Amino acid sequence: MKYFSxxxxxxxxxxxxxxxxxxxxxxxxxxxSEIKKFNKDExxxxxxxxxxxxxxxxxxxxxxxEVSKKELKSLIEKSYKNxxxxxxxxxxRLGDINLLELYNGPTLAFKDIxxxxxxxxxxxxxxxxDKPLNILVATSGDTGSAAIxxxxxxxxxxxxxxxxxxxxxxxxxxIMTTIGGSNIYNIAIEGSFDDCQKIVKxxxxxxxxxxxxxxxxxxxxxxxxxxxQIVYYFYAYFKLKKENISFSVPTGNFGDIYAGYIAKKMxxxxxxxxxxxxxxxxxxxxxxxxxxxxEKVKPSISPSMDIQVASNFERLLFYVVDQDDQKVSLLMxxxxxxxxxxxxxxxxxxIKKDFxxxxxxxxxxxxxxxxxxxxxxxxxxxxxxxxxxxARKVNGLENIVVLGTAHPFKFSDTVQKATGKNLxxxxxxxxxxxxxxxxxIIKNSNSKVKDYILRKVQ
Ligand SMILES: *Cc1c(COP(=O)(O)O)cnc(C)c1O
Numbered sequence: 261m262k263y264f265s266x267x268x269x270x271x272x273x274x275x276x277x278x279x280x281x282x283x284x285x286x287x288x289x290x291x292x293s294e295i296k297k298f299n300k301d302e303x304x305x306x307x308x309x310x311x312x313x314x315x316x317x318x319x320x321x322x323x324x325x326e327v328s329k330k331e332l333k334s335l336i337e338k339s340y341k342n343x344x345x346x347x348x349x350x351x352x353r354l355g356d357i358n359l360l361e362l363y364n365g366p367t368l369a370f371k372d373i374x375x376x377x378x379x380x381x382x383x384x385x386x387x388x389x390d391k392p393l394n395i396l397v398a399t400s401g402d403t404g405s406a407a408i409x410x411x412x413x414x415x416x417x418x419x420x421x422x423x424x425x426x427x428x429x430x431x432x433x434x435i436m437t438t439i440g441g442s443n444i445y446n447i448a449i450e451g452s453f454d455d456c457q458k459i460v461k462x463x464x465x466x467x468x469x470x471x472x473x474x475x476x477x478x479x480x481x482x483x484x485x486x487x488x489q490i491v492y493y494f495y496a497y498f499k500l501k502k503e504n505i506s507f508s509v510p511t512g513n514f515g516d517i518y519a520g521y522i523a524k525k526m527x528x529x530x531x532x533x534x535x536x537x538x539x540x541x542x543x544x545x546x547x548x549x550x551x552x553x554x555e556k557v558k559p560s561i562s563p564s565m566d567i568q569v570a571s572n573f574e575r576l577l578f579y580v581v582d583q584d585d586q587k588v589s590l591l592m593x594x595x596x597x598x599x600x601x602x603x604x605x606x607x608x609x610x611i612k613k614d615f616x617x618x619x620x621x622x623x624x625x626x627x628x629x630x631x632x633x634x635x636x637x638x639x640x641x642x643x644x645x646x647x648x649x650x651a652r653k654v655n656g657l658e659n660i661v662v663l664g665t666a667h668p669f670k671f672s673d674t675v676q677k678a679t680g681k682n683l684x685x686x687x688x689x690x691x692x693x694x695x696x697x698x699x700x701i702i703k704n705s706n707s708k709v710k711d712y713i714l715r716k717v718q
Contacts, residue, residue, distance in 0.1 A: 261325065263290045263483070266578040267589040275323040276385050279484050280393075282477030283464045287592070288585075289574050290483045296321045298527040307498040311348040312336050314498075315491045318526075319377070322487045326385060335384060339376035342366045344688040348373065349492050351499045351661070354636045357648060358661045360496045363641075366690040367435055368667035369564070370516065371406035374488035378478055379410025382417060392416045394473045394717055396463060398456035400512060401428035401564045402666060404446070405435040407478050409690060412441035420445045420713055422456040425701055428563050431670050434693035445716055451704035452557040454569050457513075459709050461571075469710060473717055480515030481571050489519035490526070496661045497528050505659040508534040508651035510643040511543060512565035514572035516663065521576065521614060532657055535617040536650030538562045538625070543570050547617035550608040552591075553600035561622045561674045562642040564666065580607050616657075618650035625649065629668075629678035639675060639683065641668040 263273045267288030273281070278290040298306065306314060316333045323332070340348050344364035352359045365372025386393060395417060397407050404421040411419045421436060425448035437446050449456050457479070463469055464477060478485070497505060507530065509517040517533050524530040535543045538560040546552040554568035574592065580603070581587040594601040603611075620628075628645040632638055640648070647662040654660075668675045669683045676682055685693065702708050 282482045361664045363667040367405040369402035374485040375406035375410040391474045398460045400453040401432040437697035438695040446699035493523035502659045504531045506532040508647045510647045512567040514570040536646040541619040544617040550603035620646040620649035633679045639668045641666040
């Protein structure tokens with residue numbers, strides 16, 4: 261199968277190309293030329309599989325030219341051996357809520373599910389004669405640690421993680437900065453997550469720098485991450501055994517929920533995908549009004565969603581404008597020149613066939629954490645709480661699955677405030693976060709980051 265760019269359909273890339281590049285030339289995002297649609301019988305066969313077998317079947321569709329099914333199966337087995345449960349994820353019932361726990365991997369957020377596979381794919385797709393790879397990633401708090409856990413001490417790979425200085429939780433930071441492999445570089449940028457993401461994107465578009473350091477990226481704009489996340493939508497659907505189900509997804513960069521959109525295209529009976537946001541509600545605004553206009557980032561108690569530029573939205577846009585790459589380019593050009601773009605009413609209507617969007621403020625989020633604990637003696641993290649809040653606000657939907665995106669321990673302070681409970685680290689956390697932290701603070705500037713990387717790779 262070939263991949264093209266949302267801004268240029270004539271480009272043709274292999275899975276290996278898009279995996280290693282992350283971002284398409286000219287700034288677009290990669291999409292596959294075909295998306296397999298399963299029929300009823302095929303779905304029935306898939307429903308009998310274990311999580312790991314299911315992951316093999318789904319992911320294989322997107323990389324068959326480069327990886328054999330046998331290789332993929334063993335790679336997936338290896339990827340999920342550090343998870344708390346054999347079945348990787350867990351669907352739990354709390355009253356009328358179906359909670360899909362996705363945070364039982366080594367760094368306690370759903371990001372582990374894709375990142376562990378990606379770490380092993382690097383090992384597989386990168387040949388020994390390749391130059392050392394320098395991976396750059398921007399994180400709002402959870403991607404970074406998942407990438408570090410997946411790539412720590414891997415041969416011939418350096419990982420540079422940019423996080424917004426003082427804008428993530430202290431546990432999130434410690435999980436990233438205490439592991440200390442010699443190939444891991446933590447950079448605290450004096451700015452927001454959007455600033456970090458902007459630097460990474462600009463360095464990717466700087467061809468001479470990108471080639472010079474042999475750069476690769478693992479942000480949620482990397483298609484391979486989306487592919488790995490499609491699996492748990494299938495898994496939850498098969499576990500629930502209901503038709504026309506909906507998913508409520510705590511959303512920032514629009515990656516996780518976009519995986520649900522692809523799952524629907526692959527034949528799952530999904531009714532609505534509910535975008536749950538915090539005060540950084542650009543997605544809520546674009547889905548309800550058509551205007552996509554980033555504002556200044558507002559720090560919240562769900563920092564992994566403190567994002568105003570939801571990069572993966574471009575992948576939805578491509579389908580909303582009937583796969584017109586020129587139109588996508590034009591809209592993205594408007595965004596960079598004027599600071600916004602506006603969709604037509606019919607385009608908004610089209611989006612609303614598949615999506616709902618709800619904003620939940622910090623105060624409500626706190627209250628939800630408290631109520632869930634009072635009612636079920638169960639602690640959730642603030643991101644998951646927005647998912648539950650959004651699910652409860654949308655009328656007329658049945659069988660909603662809420663994606664539990666992070667373990668509450670990562671946000672101990674917020675959880676303590678809401679419930680009075682002190683949490684201890686779960687045993688599947690692989691880092692010893694009491695060790696000495698290692699990170700460098702750098703100004704919000706491309707050239708400063710470039711200099712830093714060049715110094716380290718020489
Ligand atoms: C990354 C993250 C999100 C947002 O996911 P996107 O794919 O960026 O939309 C939500 N919750 C948690 C805990 C996260 O780490």
